[in-house]
Amino acid sequence: xxxxxxxxxxxxxxxxxxxxxxxxxxxxxxxxxxxxxxxxxxxxxxxxxxxxxxxxxxxxxxxxxxxxxxxxxxxxxxxxxxxxxxxxxxxxxxxxxxxxxxxxxxxxxxxxxxxxxxxxxxxxxxxxxxxxxxxxxxxxxxxxxxxxxxxxxxxxxxxxxxxxxxxxxxxxxxxxxxxxxxxxxxxxxxxxxxxxxxxxxxxxxxxxxxxxxxxxxxxxxxxxxxxxxxxxxxxxxxxxxxxxxxxxxxxxxxxxxxxxxxxxxxxxxxxxxxxxxxxxxxxxxxxxxxxxxxxxxxxxxxxxxxxxxxxxxxxxxxxxxxxxxxxxxxxxxxxxxxxxxxxxxxxxxxxxxxxxxxxxxxxxxxxxxxxxxxxxxxxxxxxxxxxxxxxxxxxxxxxxxxxxxxxxxxxxxxxxxxxxxxxxxxxxxxxxxxxxxxxxxxxxxxxxxxxxxxxxxxxxxxxxxxxxxxxxxxxxxxxxxxxxxxxxxxxxxxxxxxxxxxxxxxxxxxxxxxxxxxxxxxxxxxxxxxxxxxxxxxxxxxxxxxxxxxxxxxxxxxxxxxxxxxxxxxxxxxxxxxxxxxxxxxxxxxxxxxxxxxxxxxxxxxxxxxxxxxxxxxxxxxxxxxxxxxxxxxxxxxxxxxxxx
Numbered sequence: 001x002x003x004x005x006x007x008x009x010x011x012x013x014x015x016x017x018x019x020x021x022x023x024x025x026x027x028x029x030x031x032x033x034x035x036x037x038x039x040x041x042x043x044x045x046x047x048x049x050x051x052x053x054x055x056x057x058x059x060x061x062x063x064x065x066x067x068x069x070x071x072x073x074x075x076x077x078x079x080x081x082x083x084x085x086x087x088x089x090x091x092x093x094x095x096x097x098x099x100x101x102x103x104x105x106x107x108x109x110x111x112x113x114x115x116x117x118x119x120x121x122x123x124x125x126x127x128x129x130x131x132x133x134x135x136x137x138x139x140x141x142x143x144x145x146x147x148x149x150x151x152x153x154x155x156x157x158x159x160x161x162x163x164x165x166x167x168x169x170x171x172x173x174x175x176x177x178x179x180x181x182x183x184x185x186x187x188x189x190x191x192x193x194x195x196x197x198x199x200x201x202x203x204x205x206x207x208x209x210x211x212x213x214x215x216x217x218x219x220x221x222x223x224x225x226x227x228x229x230x231x232x233x234x235x236x237x238x239x240x241x242x243x244x245x246x247x248x249x250x251x252x253x254x255x256x257x258x259x260x261x262x263x264x265x266x267x268x269x270x271x272x273x274x275x276x277x278x279x280x281x282x283x284x285x286x287x288x289x290x291x292x293x294x295x296x297x298x299x300x301x302x303x304x305x306x307x308x309x310x311x312x313x314x315x316x317x318x319x320x321x322x323x324x325x326x327x328x329x330x331x332x333x334x335x336x337x338x339x340x341x342x343x344x345x346x347x348x349x350x351x352x353x354x355x356x357x358x359x360x361x362x363x364x365x366x367x368x369x370x371x372x373x374x375x376x377x378x379x380x381x382x383x384x385x386x387x388x389x390x391x392x393x394x395x396x397x398x399x400x401x402x403x404x405x406x407x408x409x410x411x412x413x414x415x416x417x418x419x420x421x422x423x424x425x426x427x428x429x430x431x432x433x434x435x436x437x438x439x440x441x442x443x444x445x446x447x448x449x450x451x452x453x454x455x456x457x458x459x460x461x462x463x464x465x466x467x468x469x470x471x472x473x474x475x476x477x478x479x480x481x482x483x484x485x486x487x488x489x490x491x492x493x494x495x496x497x498x499x500x501x502x503x504x505x506x507x508x509x510x511x512x513x514x515x516x517x518x519x520x521x522x523x524x525x526x527x528x529x530x531x532x533x534x535x536x537x538x539x540x541x542x543x544x545x546x547x548x549x550x551x552x553x554x555x556x557x558x559x560x561x562x563x564x565x566x567x568x569x570x571x572x573x574x575x576x577x578x579x580x581x582x583x584x585x586x587x588x589x590x591x592x593x594x595x596x597x598x599x600x601x602x603x604x605x606x607x608x609x610x611x612x613x614x615x616x617x618x619x620x621x622x623x624x625x626x627x628x629x630x631x632x633x634x635x636x637x638x639x640x641x642x643x644x645x
């Protein structure tokens with residue numbers, strides 16, 4: 001019998017192996033397999049073998065964390081190394097309102113559960129609180145001094161997008177009893193667990209959630225949580241060695257919020273729908289529906305941790321052993337304690353110039369928005385104390401964004417285009433897809449110019465070529481009506497135009513000047529007009545979109561520009577207003593290289609929405625011209641405009 005290659009997984013290869021095996025039998029030496037009904041049987045055997053081999057291969061792949069594709073398997077493998085995937089995160093909003101009731105009560109208690117309904121984009125979302133909130137009331141009296149109403153003020157209440165639910169279990173002492181929360185879409189940070197024993201009153205004692213069994217004793221009132229099938233969660237309690245063991249007939253009461261995750265972000269207008277009770281635990285109806293003041297719109301909602309994220313962070317959190325020492329440790333731990341994290345940059349103080357020993361500087365890019373709130377910063381730093389080494393301080397810095405924009409001229413064959421607008425939309429969508437890749441949109445990311453050119457060229461057969469310019473930009477947030485200095489680091493070498501105008505900005509006004517003014521650059525030159533080779537220049541403030549030679553300088557020396565290191569330093573200036581909202585001045589530069597690199601603490605973002613896509617008819621390819629005479633060319637270099645367009 002012939003040697004059989006058992007590694008063949010392709011259908012045709014399996015079929016050929018079966019034929020070779022049968023031909024080795026003398027009874028089938030000259031048999032025509034293709035021309036007989038026997039071919040159907042061979043196909044059936046090959047197909048069955050192929051399916052079996054495929055399934056076996058998939059089963060083996062699902063046994064390893066890096067190759068598994070089914071979520072339940074990935075979660076189970078991560079569980080083996082003590083990793084709990086992040087749950088959905090409820091969007092949070094901060095609201096305030098006053099509730100006035102006709103009852104005479106010294107306190108009013110806002111019940112856990114539904115508080116208000118928020119609206120956004122013609123959609124409604126419910127917002128709840130996981131715990132009751134009690135406030136002292138003020139009483140209103142009539143002319144006779146009789147109390148006619150009580151008003152309770154609920155200020156700066158944090159509400160969570162989602163529905164408040166509760167579930168109870170009775171401990172029966174059996175080994176196979178499991179405490180499973182049957183609802184999906186739970187925000188595990190909102191889970192509250194109470195254990196009522198034989199001697200307890202009310203709901204009993206509140207147990208706290210822990211991430212591991214370190215520092216847990218036999219009397220620790222704690223619980224663990226783990227994800228199981230269908231994105232549900234199971235509660236685990238102590239066994240009398242690690243954590244307190246539950247008594248038989250104890251009642252477990254669990255409350256939690258199920259949320260829409262990232263879909264719940266955005267609502268800024270709310271309508272009251274809560275329930276309050278008096279000091280005697282009687283429902284008190286508001287005299288009028290309380291108007292709600294929004295202090296912060298709903299934000300920070302997130303979806304459940306993806307499979308790719310679990311594969312990436314599970315082994316890294318395991319290697320950190322729940323202590324923050326290296327930059328990778330901080331990255332893994334912060335992802336756990338602040339689920340809204342998209343990317344993290346950690347820089348030791350010893351790497352700074354001048355160095356700041358004993359301090360770790362952290363920059364976080366949230367999934368929603370650009371900045372981490374002061375409240376979240378304090379919460380993150382407080383949580384990090386349980387992981388960090390003694391004597392090491394942590395500081396969270398505001399995010400520094402480096403935007404990459406392009407100005408692209410896309411040539412197309414008019415004979416292959418249905419509508420130019422659709423082709424332009426396809427180009428934009430292709431760039432957005434590239435912008436979501438792992439190359440960019442992260443700390444230390446890289447904008448790869450050649451890939452962008454290929455993306456544009458390969459969008460459609462109608463596109464014949466493209467000429468694309470690259471622009472880098474940072475936003476200066478001005479401190480209006482006060483003297484201040486500013487420093488912007490781009491981390492990429494600037495192109496030096498001997499005539500200047502490499503640095504362009506949006507408009508702003510300064511003290512003593514009513515006209516709109518702009519930043520620009522003037523390179524340092526020798527007396528003969530050539531560049532002096534220092535790689536530096538002067539930042540000037542100019543008025544209007546005019547040439548510098550026409551004497552429109554407002555401030556001849558408002559700072560310096562370092563073309564080599566890619567830095568713009570603005571001297572002391574009093575900016576009174578900005579053309580852009582939120583006191584933003586956009587300052588752009590043209591890089592020396594079309595490949596853009598993000599620094600370790602500089603988040604790279606491909607700003608497709610701020611880029612310019614220009615569709616140009618290719619007259620030669622379209623057959624309108626037989627030669628290059630009169631062909632419309634596009635310069636590969638930047639224009640001479642003074643201001644940012």
